[in-house]
Amino acid sequence: MAVSIADIQKLRKMSGAGLADCKKALEEAESDFDKAMEIIRKRGQAIAAKRSDRDASEGCVLVKVDGTFGAIIALKCETDFVASNADFIKLAQDILDAAVAARCKTLEEVNALPMGDMTIAEAVTARSGVTGEKMELDGYMTLEAPALASYNHMSKNFLCTLVAFNKEMANEAAGHEVAMQVAAMNPVAVDEASVPADVVEREKTVAIEKTKLEQCQKAVEAALKKAGYNLYTAENEEHIAEGIAKGYITEAQADDIRRIKTEVFEQKAATLPAQMVENIARGRMAKFYKESCLLNQDYIQDTKITVADFLKKEEKDLTVTAFRRFSLRAE
Numbered sequence: 001m002a003v004s005i006a007d008i009q010k011l012r013k014m015s016g017a018g019l020a021d022c023k024k025a026l027e028e029a030e031s032d033f034d035k036a037m038e039i040i041r042k043r044g045q046a047i048a049a050k051r052s053d054r055d056a057s058e059g060c061v062l063v064k065v066d067g068t069f070g071a072i073i074a075l076k077c078e079t080d081f082v083a084s085n086a087d088f089i090k091l092a093q094d095i096l097d098a099a100v101a102a103r104c105k106t107l108e109e110v111n112a113l114p115m116g117d118m119t120i121a122e123a124v125t126a127r128s129g130v131t132g133e134k135m136e137l138d139g140y141m142t143l144e145a146p147a148l149a150s151y152n153h154m155s156k157n158f159l160c161t162l163v164a165f166n167k168e169m170a171n172e173a174a175g176h177e178v179a180m181q182v183a184a185m186n187p188v189a190v191d192e193a194s195v196p197a198d199v200v201e202r203e204k205t206v207a208i209e210k211t212k213l214e215q216c217q218k219a220v221e222a223a224l225k226k227a228g229y230n231l232y233t234a235e236n237e238e239h240i241a242e243g244i245a246k247g248y249i250t251e252a253q254a255d256d257i258r259r260i261k262t263e264v265f266e267q268k269a270a271t272l273p274a275q276m277v278e279n280i281a282r283g284r285m286a287k288f289y290k291e292s293c294l295l296n297q298d299y300i301q302d303t304k305i306t307v308a309d310f311l312k313k314e315e316k317d318l319t320v321t322a323f324r325r326f327s328l329r330a331e
Contacts, residue, residue, distance in 0.1 A: 003031055011036055014116045021130055037117055043129035056134045058083040060092040061326055063150040063160035066100045070148040070162045072326050073099060073110070074139035075124070082131050089157065091127055095120055095137070107140040141324040149175025153183045159327040166321050174314045180300070181307055182323050186331060187294040190320050195293065207284035211277050212269065219268040223260050229253070234261070294320055 003026040011022040011033060021040060029035035059076035060083055075092035077083055098120065099110045111121035118126065120137070128135040145164030149172070153159040161182040169175055181187075189195040224234050233243040234257045243249040249257070290296050295308040302310070311318045 003027055007031060007033075011040075040126050040129060041118070041122060043126075056136050056138075057328065059138075059328055060089050060157045061139065061152075061160045061328060062092050062096050062157060063152055063162055064096050064100050065148045065150050065162070068144055068146060068148065069100060069103055070143050070150060070164075071096060071100050071104070072139065072141045072160045072162055072324055073137065074326055074328065075135065076138050076328075077131065077135050078133040082133050083157070085131075088127070088131070091123065092157075095123075099140070104140075105142060107137060110140055111137065139326040141326060143322055143324055145321055147175065149179040151176060151179035151183055158329060159183055160325075162324040163320055164322040166319050167315075167317065169315065169318065171314055174311070174318075177301060178294075178307060178311070178320060179323075181297065182294065182325050184300055185294075185297050186325065187297060187323070188292040189294070190322060191293050191295045192289050195289070203288050204281065204285060207281040207288070208277060211280040211284065212272060215272055215277070215280075216265045216268045220261050220264045223264040224257065227256070227260060229257055229260075233257075294323060 003023060007026055008019055008022045011026060012019055014033070014037065021043070022036070025036040025039040025043075026033075028039055056076035056078055058078060058080050059074050061072065061074045063072045064070065073092065073096045075088070075095065077088065082088055094115065095110065098113050098115065102109070102113055104110045104113065111119065111124075113120045115123040124135050124137060141162065143162050143164045145166070147165040147168045149163045149165070151161045153161075161179045163175060163179045163182060165175060188199060221231055224231060230243075230248070233239050233248055240249070240254050240257060244251060244254055295306065295311075297307050299305050299307050299310045305313075308319070311320070
């Protein structure tokens with residue numbers, strides 16, 4: 001049975017499927033729209049099942065602010081080719097628009113929203129049938145605040161940020177600047193108080209262990225120099241072997257280097273003053289907070305001031321209360 005262009009376009013609008021897929025489905029369903037939608041749905045489900053173990057690492061990340069509510073969402077796929085397709089991006093935008101309009105708080109709520117004759121979850125599956133790639137919604141994040149700012153990095157749809165402020169801003173551009181800061185500098189938290197406890201504990205442990213290691217290594221280097229050994233030659237077993245092969249040191253001297261490195265390291269580790277280690281580690285933590293807390297960071301447009309200083313210049317009591325950041329790229 002021949003199908004009309006009008007019917008194909010109607011089904012395409014309903015399902016989001018490609019023109020060829022819509023034509024084929026209508027032909028199989030003998031122009032019955034309900035049956036055609038079911039054919040498209042089943043095709044998507046079959047492809048999604050086959051692709052379930054594939055890695056969906058590409059996609060489209062979008063952000064939207066509507067008054068005091070904002071959201072970021074990522075529609076993922078397998079390849080950059082599909083991610084850059086206009087219909088794929090439109091689907092991601094339509095999903096985000098619906099989620100923001102409904103003020104959805106969770107991804108489960110988003111998936112359950114209606115989209116045409118389907119739910120959003122079904123629409124994503126149907127689109128998977130069109131492209132032949134695994135697709136999934138991921139990274140749904142929201143914020144509510146008196147004022148919000150958003151940023152889509154380079155408008156490339158792979159990194160988006162959303163920033164909440166404690167009050168409305170006279171200069172909206174200032175909010176955009178902070179949203180760009182979050183994209184560029186990838187902070188861990190707004191300020192020191194909001195850094196997660198497990199992150200603080202991990203960083204403290206790293207700071208202490210790094211301090212101990214550096215102090216012990218300094219003692220070893222001093223001992224090797226005093227014994228007349230070249231630090232490059234003594235650096236590791238590969239360099240020691242190279243030194244022996246080139247006649248720079250003897251086997252006996254190689255053994256002496258190994259003895260010094262082991263004995264001095266252990267002696268220094270056993271006698272390190274706890275207070276000294278604590279003081280140095282505290283300095284490392286201060287650097288961590290400076291680099292990782294948004295308000296403490298140097299403002300990227302003027303590194304002589306912090307982000308907190310920049311906001312105070314804009315408005316006396318203006319500050320950031322929260323932020324969200326989602327990226328498809330490994331960092």
